[in-house]
Amino acid sequence: MNLELLNRLFLEVKTPELYGRYITNSDIEKCFDYLSKPKISTVGFSVEKRPIYHLEFGNGPIKILLWSQMHGNESTSTKALFDCFRLFETEEELGRQILEKCTLVVIPILNPDGAERYTRVNANEVDLNRDAQALSQPESQVLRQVYNDFQPDYCFNLHGQRTIFSAGDTNKIATLSFLSPAQDEERQLTRNRKEAMAIISEINAFLQSEIPNGIGRYDDGFNLNCVGDTFQSFGVPTVLYESGHYKTDYNREEVRRLTYIAILKGIETIMNGVEMARYKNYFNIPENAKCFYDVIIRNAKSYCNDALIDIAIQYKEVLKDGKLEFIPTVTEISELNDKYGHKEIEANGFLVTTEDNLDLNVGFEIDFVMLKKERISLKP
Known part of the structure; x- marks a missing residue:
């Protein structure tokens, strides 16, 4: 062959x-x-x-x-x-x-x-x-x-x-x-x-x-x-x-x-x-x-943690009006040194928040995050 x-x-x-x-x-x-x-x-x-x-x-x-x-x-x-x-x-x-x-x-x-x-x-x-x-x-x-x-x-x-x-x-x-x-x-x-x-x-x-x-x-x-x-x-x-x-x-x-x-x-x-x-x-x-998540944000700062954290995002696959949508969902917040992201975003110690300037929490469905005043898409 x-x-x-x-x-x-x-x-x-x-x-x-x-x-x-x-x-x-x-x-x-x-x-x-x-x-x-x-x-x-x-x-x-x-x-x-x-x-x-x-x-x-x-x-x-x-x-x-x-x-x-x-x-x-x-x-x-x-x-x-x-x-x-x-x-x-x-x-x-x-x-x-x-x-x-x-x-x-x-x-x-x-x-x-x-x-x-x-x-x-x-x-x-x-x-x-x-x-x-x-x-x-x-x-x-x-x-x-x-x-x-x-x-x-x-x-x-x-x-x-x-x-x-x-x-x-x-x-x-x-x-x-x-x-x-x-x-x-x-x-x-x-x-x-x-x-x-x-x-x-x-x-x-x-x-x-x-x-x-x-x-x-x-x-x-x-x-x-x-x-x-x-x-x-x-x-x-x-x-x-x-x-x-x-x-x-x-x-x-x-x-x-x-x-x-x-x-x-x-x-x-x-x-x-x-x-x-x-x-x-x-x-x-x-x-x-x-070993994989869809997205990992590395070395992020948050309001409620003194230490830097990694944020894992996994897509929920949802059928809406006959079309498949990928919904970014916060899955884990911790040190993820043994995990990999299909897409990785390096925060370099800067604050990562929602568009409303709130900390991300596990379970949040969120299309964008704010990093250094920049709106970053999490969609595939």
């Missing part, structure tokens, strides 16, 4: 109808008309009776099940999937080989009610990724039925992660993260777990030139209520993808490109035969840590 070629193709296949973080059924429905390769069907309905779409590509012997937006506010991988779909519509050799050697079943938005509301949970306020055993929700039942009917050889569980994550206890952003979920309390390294680890190792190695040291892995604590753990327990290699943050990319458009590459690399690795010995490299990927 050629990284330069994939990046060039991305400019041609990037789906213009899908942009930003707020992606719903109405957005992806606009894209169906130009897709001639898949069989598109409605496989079920959400709590609020929104359709759950099912796309089937190819007719090869290797069966891969992919689903996205199990959490409605995690849409980056949905955009990346449609970019992959458009690649399949071209005459490019990679797309042709994938469709010849693989059969892909894709649920692009498993939680359309959550997508509409921009929430993690569904309309019943249930986290679908904790419903794999109870199967109490219609969306969970749909995914399980698709799994049972398709009997996949591999599963890709596509998610998005918050901006707080670092690749290890470092100042490196975890732009992408992965996990080969455990399938039992002992977290045994079964053959299918090792196979998922080997796939992740190949993706990690391939993307290091794009995001050096910018890939993390999640802790593999076992929870059978999680879908990945359940499917792994069925003996099917299951790879969890997490699309994170990249520099100033709050719309996740650069991360979308990286996710598109990661999905294609994962499929290609399977298609060409997974080299099981590569699983050992999985453990060289640093575990995720929570």
Whole structure:
């Protein structure tokens, strides 16, 4: 697989109808008309009776099940999937080989009610990724039925992660993260777990030139209520993808490109035969840590503290009138020597206040601060 070629193709296949973080059924429905390769069907309905779409590509012997937006506010991988779909519509050799050697079943938005509301949970306020055993929700039942009917050889569980994550206890952003979920309390390294680890190792190695040291892995604590753990327990290699943050990319458009590459690399690795010995490299990927805030104001003076303080700001993602807004919110006020900001403001011992000349307090939602009589925006 050629990284330069994939990046060039991305400019041609990037789906213009899908942009930003707020992606719903109405957005992806606009894209169906130009897709001639898949069989598109409605496989079920959400709590609020929104359709759950099912796309089937190819007719090869290797069966891969992919689903996205199990959490409605995690849409980056949905955009990346449609970019992959458009690649399949071209005459490019990679797309042709994938469709010849693989059969892909894709649920692009498993939680359309959550997508509409921009929430993690569904309309019943249930986290679908904790419903794999109870199967109490219609969306969970749909995914399980698709799994049972398709009997996949591999599963890709596509998610998005918050901006707080670092690749290890470092100042490196975890732009992408992965996990080969455990399938039992002992977290045994079964053959299918090792196979998922080997796939992740190949993706990690391939993307290091794009995001050096910018890939993390999640802790593999076992929870059978999680879908990945359940499917792994069925003996099917299951790879969890997490699309994170990249520099100033709050719309996740650069991360979308990286996710598109990661999905294609994962499929290609399977298609060409997974080299099981590569699983050992999985453990060289640093575990995720929570080392980042969106903004840190360093060495600030306040009215109520003699010592200088650091002020951490985290964005609340709020849907207003169909548009996503990032609301700067004061999250922590203390010494933050072991934390990093995606944006850092150096106060150099000067007073930092609200526009009304008040001290900042934890919980304040504030778009601007005053520093040396200058109004400084905290927005992304």
